[in-house]
Each structure stands twice: as structure tokens, then as C-alpha cells.
Amino acid sequence: MKITRNASAHWAGTGKDGKGTLTTASTVLNQTQYSFNTRFEDGIGTNPEELVAAAHAGCFAMQLAFNIQQAGFAADTLDVRCDITLEDGGISSSKLTLKASVPNLDQAKFDELVAHAEKNCPISKLFNTHISVDATLA
Helix, strand or coil: CCCCCCEEEEEECCCCCCEEEEEECCCCCCCEEEEHHHHHCCCCCECHHHHHHHHHHHHHHHHHHHHHHHCCCCCCEEEEEEEEEEECCEEEEEEEEEEEECCCCCHHHHHHHHHHHHHHCHHHHHCCCEEEEEEEEC
16 A cells, blocks of 8 residues: 655745744644744744654554554553654654553563564654664553
């Protein structure tokens, strides 16, 4: 299966003083504001790293849910946080923190399924950076 998704960015002005908006085809983001302040300071709006973090957390959670299902289990909950680090002009790391509740799943199998999701979710495959997961099975 091949799917294509899209989003667009509009920017006006200089890098530091300009402002932009982001819009997704689904309109979940619809002219959502972003700027230097939202990226490097504490302005109101979003930024590319926050969106990448959301994409990686969501992708990892879905891949892990499929892995757990294929192993014959069902997750009650998978709560994933992603911290993207931007330094020296590039994304240097993506840290995933997972809290999972999966009845009857033992730690060894959980660790195996998490490791597979870490390496094989499509967003993980996109990155050329250090990715780590801190996973807890309740």
C-alpha cells in the first residue's frame, strides 16, 4: 500500500522577525501559527520539532500496538511521550518514554516488542539520529 499525506507552510518576513502558518490536508492544523518565538523561546503556537515529536510518539504507539496484537495480546493503554532535541542546526535525538499496560504480557516479550517498534515504526526509519526508549510495563 502506498499513501501520500501533505501539509503546507506559509512564511512571511525574516527568519527571526517573520511569522508563519502550518496547514494539514486534514485541517487538524489550519493556519496554525509558528515563528522564531514558538521554536526557540516560549511563544504561542507550534514548531517543527513539536510536530515531529507528535509524529514519532504517535507512530511508535501505533507500531507497538500492532506488535502487541500480533503477539496475541491487547494493550489497555500505551502512553508515549517524545522529546526531540534540536542542537547545532539539526535534530540530534528523539527520546521516547513509554508507560504501557498490557495484561498477561511478560517483561521479556514486552522488551522485544518495544525494541522492534523503536526500529521499525515509519518515523523511526525516517530519522538519522539517536533514538532511545524508556519503557515501563505496569
